[in-house]
Every structure is written in C-alpha cells, then in structure tokens.
Amino acid sequence: MGAVDGADGRKAEELGYLGLGMMGLPMTRRLVNAGHHVTLWNRSPGKAAALVEAGAKTATQPREVAAAASIIFMCLTDAAAVEEVVFGSNGLAMANGSGKLVVDFSSIHPDAARAIAARLKAANGMGWIDAPVSGGTMGAEEGTLAVMAGGDAADIERVRPYVLAMARRLTHMGPVGAGQTTKLCNQVIVGCAMAVLAEATRLAVNAGIDAKRLPEALAGGFADSIPLQLFVPRMAQGIHSPPLGHIATMLKDLDTVADVARDTSSPVPMAALAAQLFRLAKSARGADADALEIYKLSAPQAN
Template sequence: MVQSSQRIELGFVGIGRMGLPMTGRLIAAGHTVHVWDIASDRMDAAAKAGAKAAKHAAEVADRAEIVFLCLTDGAAVEEVVFGSDGIALAHGPEKVVVDLSSIHPDGTRSIAARLKAANGMAWIDAPVSGGPKGAAEGTLAVMAGGQEVEIERIRPYVLAMGQRLTRMGDVGAGQTTKLCNQIIAACSMVVMAEATRLAVNAGIDATRLPEALAGGFADSIPLQLFVPRMAKGVYEPQIGPVSIILKDLDMIADVARTNGTPLPMAGLAAQMFRLLKAARGSQADVLEVYKLSEPRRS
C-alpha cells in the first residue's frame, strides 16, 4: 500500500461493495475519512472500520478536502451532488471531487461544469476496474480525466486504494476509457462462456482450461478467475449484476453513435446480456451468461 506523507481530511460517499473496502484502505493508510451513504447499515460498517459518519453528502464535502464518490449510476451522482444536502451546497474552493463511479462521459462533463459554477469545486472522473476483489486488495486500475495538477494532487490517496492511476485527458476521458474497458470485459465474458461450454460438451474438464492456457495468447486474469466459476456453477459472491454491465453497454452504444464507431462485437455481447436479464432477472450475475447455452434436458 502506498503511504501518503500528508494526512488530510478525506470524504467518501457511497459505501457499497466497492466503497467499503476502498474506505477501509484509506483508513488503514492513516487518513481520516468522513463518510455518507443512504443505507444506515453501510454507514455502520464504515464506522466500525474507523470512518467518521456524516449526516449527508454536503457535510462530507464541508469536512473534507478531497471527496470520493462510488455510486451506481449517473442519476445517483446527480442526486448526491445537486440534491437536497448535496455536495454543491458545501464550501468548495480548493476542494476536489473524485468520481469513481462509471457514468456517461457527457453527464460527467455537465456535472463537473455545473459544480464548478455552483461552489468552485474541481472534478476528476476516475472510474475503476478490478471489482470488489481489487478494491479489497488495493489492486484496482484507475483511469482518470481532469486537470493534470488536480490528478497529481489526488494520486497518493488513489494509490492507497489501487495499483495504477493513469490520466487519459480532460474531464470525461476517464469515463470514456472505462467504456473501452467494458467493451473488452463484456465481450470476453461471452467468449469465455462459449469456450467453457464447448469444453464441457466435448467431455473435457473445463476447470482445467486456465491451467492449460496459462501463458498462451488466450490467457488473461478474467480467464483464470471466471472460467472455473462458470464450469462449477459458482455465482456467489457476485462478480456483478447483469443490470450494471447493460448500463455500461448502453452508454457505449450511445457514445459510439455520436462519433460513428461501429460496435459489432459489443452489440452482440449486449444482446447476450439482455437475453440473460430476460431469462434470469436484472440481478443475475454476469457470469450466468454461461447458463444460456445449457442443453435442454428431456
């Protein structure tokens, strides 16, 4: 874990499956972290880890110099920033919001500009890749958009939660990079489901595919983690609900329409996940895409 020599007041809004372990890593690095979440049980869990509970998001922003957000979607970010008791009501000059959520790049740019006009707070979009496991282990990859000076200011604190922070450009660039990540991740899961099903149907032990393919061109972290889970039917704890990957794939399609990018593979992956949602519900784990090819039993 990277230790920052400067101890400042930090804030964290959104104490879910990702936010709680990330908050814990900031506390373990010696920082004071003020937190707020709409769910009281999450607040209790953060307090047990050593966080300081706030009454609302505006109070977090009043207390902290840097405020991290980790929320489900753009609507949640909008509400936390501009809703009643939102961050926009706090004293903002010289402070910065770091949004770890995955939301639309256009929405990011709009929120950033409106918040700057409202109270002077700077904005960095910094979505992450690595899932709850990466959040717990501090191995997240963080892709950021914003002013270089602000990104360097937050770097020591981000690296208490992840292993890499890459500035990709101005505000919105981090979110666009995350969409690129999601194209690769979504298509990979669909392809791995096909390969796993082929192995099972052919009568070989699919759980040994990661061992057999390790070091080759097909090897990857998702292959090593996900193929055994598909083959064994292990979907708890969740990698993530299908509703989240569909949210991202819909954003990808929207961005691609505006700049004329063809997306044949991402489009097919989206339809596979839409089938999964229709068959098993919005909270089905994304790896359950493997179940769509189960042979019918007579």
Template sequence: MIKSSQQTAELGFIGIGRMGLPMTSRLIAAGHKVYVYDLDSNKVIAAEKAGAKAAKHPAEVADKAEIVFLCLTDGAAVEEVVFGSDGIASVRCPPKIVVDLSSIHPDSTRSIAARLKVANGMAWIDAPVSGGPKGAAEGTLAVMAGGQETEIERVRPYVLAMGQRLTRMGDVGAGQTTKLCNQIVAACSMVVLAEATRLAVDAGIDASRLPEALAGGFADSIPLQLFVPRMAKDADEPQIGPVSIILKDLDMIADVARTHSTPLPMAGLAAQMFRLLKAARGSQADVLEIYKLSEPKLS
C-alpha cells in the first residue's frame, strides 16, 4: 500500500534506473507530480508511461520541483548533475532541497552540499537507501539521512512514500557514513552465505532449505532468506547488482577507515573476494556470483 503524504507536491527525480524508476512510480502513485531526467531517453520514456513529466535537463527539474531527488551511480555523476552544464546549481530559485539517494563518499557529499549552498542556497540531504530494487518496488526501503533536522522533517512524507523508515543520523555526510556501515555488513554477509551454501551443496544437503531450517535462530537474517535461495538456484541472470558497485562502496569504506585509523579486516577480505569475482567474471557480474568462485573444477 502506498503511504501518501498529507498534501501533494511537485517533485523532481534525476536518475531513472533500477532503483529510480520504481521509486518515481511510488511518488506518482502517492499523488505527486514528478518531473524526471535521465541521460538515457528510454528510461525517461518508461517513467512517462508511469505518469512522470519529462524535463530537458537537471536545471529544468530543479526549477519546477520543490524537492529534487537524485539516484545516481557515483560521485562523478552527482557532481555532473549538480554543477555541469544546465545543472541544478545554475537555477536561481527560492530555497529548495536536494535529497541525494545515491551512495557516494561522505567527503564528496559535504563538498557538494557546501558548494551548492553558496551557488543558489539549495539545502542538501544525503539519504542513501538499503533494500535493493525489490525494496524500491515494494516501498520497504530503509533510508539513512544526514542533514538539518527541519529539512529532513520537511521531506519525510515524500521519502516515506518510497520507503518504510527514515532515520536522521546527523549532519550532512552522516547518511553516507551510515550506508558504508550497511555495506560492510551486506558485503561480508554475501561472502559468508556463499561459503555456507557451497558447504551445503558439497555435503549433499538441499541448500535451498537453509533459510527454512535456520529461520528464527542466530544465523537468520534478511540476506539469508533472500540470497541463499538465489545462490542455490545457481542462475546466471542478474539478480542484485554488478560487482563494480559493491567494490565502489568497499573502496570508499577503506578510505574512510584509513582516515579514522579503523581496522576493518573482514571488510578488507570481502573486498578481495569481490575483486576475484570481478577478475574472473567481469565488472558486470552479479554480486551473488560470489558463490560461483568456489565451484569445483571439472577434470
């Protein structure tokens, strides 16, 4: 069920990908007018079919919308949308808010937010999400935010049309740091679950029943319930996302950890495992193919 805000609004959404399209659709279903932009015109067309209004460039989105959501691949893409040609920073307008749902470096977030504030006074909330495309479609995303409390409360009704939880973690940058903590757990979980699944298969038990057998015990988790059946199925089609994305996050984690002298041996090992996956199967290999690294070699 779509959780609607008390009043409709004119919103913007830039980045209509695997996450952005279902999130945009949920905002439209909640009764909001949504202006969209993406470099890929086919993605814009898909959003228009859901009821969105197409914009020619990011500046047009920011000019028409009260709140602009971004869901982009990396920091370079966010930088381009904000400060590139016809970017958000070029708009002269009453104070508005940008909510960045992307996962980028906390330092980049703080820099972009400060420069945008100087450029045109727009506020910034970093609000990365966890839950994947399935959570985006079902409105069950967990959203972790950094920014001023009054601004986060202003956007809360619209965020909760796309997710089930919005938690303020501190000032700008805190949301991105929280997402990195999330990614430590997620990445390490995938590697550990791949090992458990492989042991089950090699020992001759039905690995697809592990979630049922372990439900309610100390080993139970959402990743266990979601990922193990997919690993056991051993399918080749994309399921979660490319290994390049998790490696981007793990590299950011290592950088932030160095800054704070934080030892992260498990995250470091997970990063090396995913680097092996990238070397073996390419940068677009699905992250759950980590399970296939331990496949027995045929003689």
C-alpha cells in the first residue's frame, strides 16, 4: 500500500492513531482504506487485528506511534486517559516531538486541553490541536462527522486533508481550547434534544398515536432535525445496540458545560436539567447504556 500524495503535490505524512474505541476504530479504518500509512496503538491490542490485516502497523506504546508518525490522532475516554497517553511512562512526551502534531478528537474540558497542550509543547516541542467531533458512531462509519478545532491556523490546514478522510467538515474555531468549547455548545443542544425528544415520544405513545411516524409527520416543519429523524425511531422501537453514545459520556460533557458556565457566568438552565435527567438515567440504566435510554425513565411501571 503506497502513501497517497497530497493535493498540493507534497508527499503524504505518516499518521498515527491512539484509541480504537467506538469512534476511533471506524475513523482509523477510513484512514487505512484511503491508503494512508497509519501506526496504531490501543490499550487492548486485539481491536487492531482487522486494521493490521488491511495494512496498518501496530505499536506497543504511545511513544512508538509518535516516533513513527508526524501527525498523531487520538480519541480517548476522558482527560485522565489523555494525560496518561501523553505523559505516562511511555507516552507521547517521551518521543522527539519536533515538527509533529497531535490532533485530539477526545471531548475534555477546555482548560485541560490548554494545559496539556502547553505542557507537551514545553516537554518536546510537539504541537496540539483539540478537535472534538459530532456525529456519533454512524458518522464515524460513514465519514460524515463534524469536527470543531482549536489550534494554529497553519496546523489546521496541515491536518485538514487527513481529517477530511474521516469527516465531512473541519471548522477552525480559534486557539487551543476553542474546539472543546464548541463541542460543549454542541452537547448543550444534543443533550437537551435527547431529553425533549424522549418527552415528545412518550407523550405520543401514552396518547395512543404511532410515535414511529413522528419523524415523517414533522419532516420539513420547524420541529424537524437530524436528532428527530435519528433518535425518535430508536426510542420508539427500543433500538439501543449498537449505542449511539453512552449515558456516562453525555453526562460527563453536560457536567463540563456546567463548570464552564459557572466560570463564564453563563446561565444554562436547560442543560442543567438535562444533566440531572442523564444522572437519573445513569442510576437507572447504567453508565454504559445508550444515551437514548433516557426515554425509558418515563416508562409506565408494570402492576
């Protein structure tokens, strides 16, 4: 498999990817299928088997990925996981980082992104782009993700062709941390939409109409949206596997919204209510349940 030349004639860069979870695995598959050279690392090595068969290479430690690649993508669970992969005993900070870039697709606190970026730059000169994504596992599979990025403009343009092998859109929102802040705005909208759509779906069911037909009935009107079309049928039919996202992930993001809102004196009453509903859902359904199981909170109890 040969490297793909860039549109401007430059030789394609060597790529790395850390974290082969619900999002990372399909995103990496798209890079490999596009013909890029990719070196992988995942805490559970078995997940890389199919990608290796398709042409990817594996590393036993994050620092080996940094040594092999000039652009390192990663998608991890939370800030603690990012810290460990970057600054752990065999982390990215242990490699020579001159001229290299990390593109972090993880959703973490904007302050954490800024702190990690500054610390890594001081440690080995490696650059940082915070680039959280929206679109869920389906978007990752289909390459339709929206990516919101924080970092230097030149760095964003350098990684753009590779990001667009995994996503439909990459928007530069400002300096490091701006991508994470934009993702929080996204999660305010998505988290509240899940809660409101669960309420509308339950009303339809309890009132005796076919909730599965709501997307068709409301298509083109002011209530229409991608969440309406995607979430309501899954709620109404009890389709939760594979999950579109975990309850714990949505709750983490909404709690971060509350933290940033407090620091910026921003009122977020709707997001705060959605967070409490997801906290109830976590208790009732479990942290790893599909976030759309928030709908089940209002299910009538059997006699």
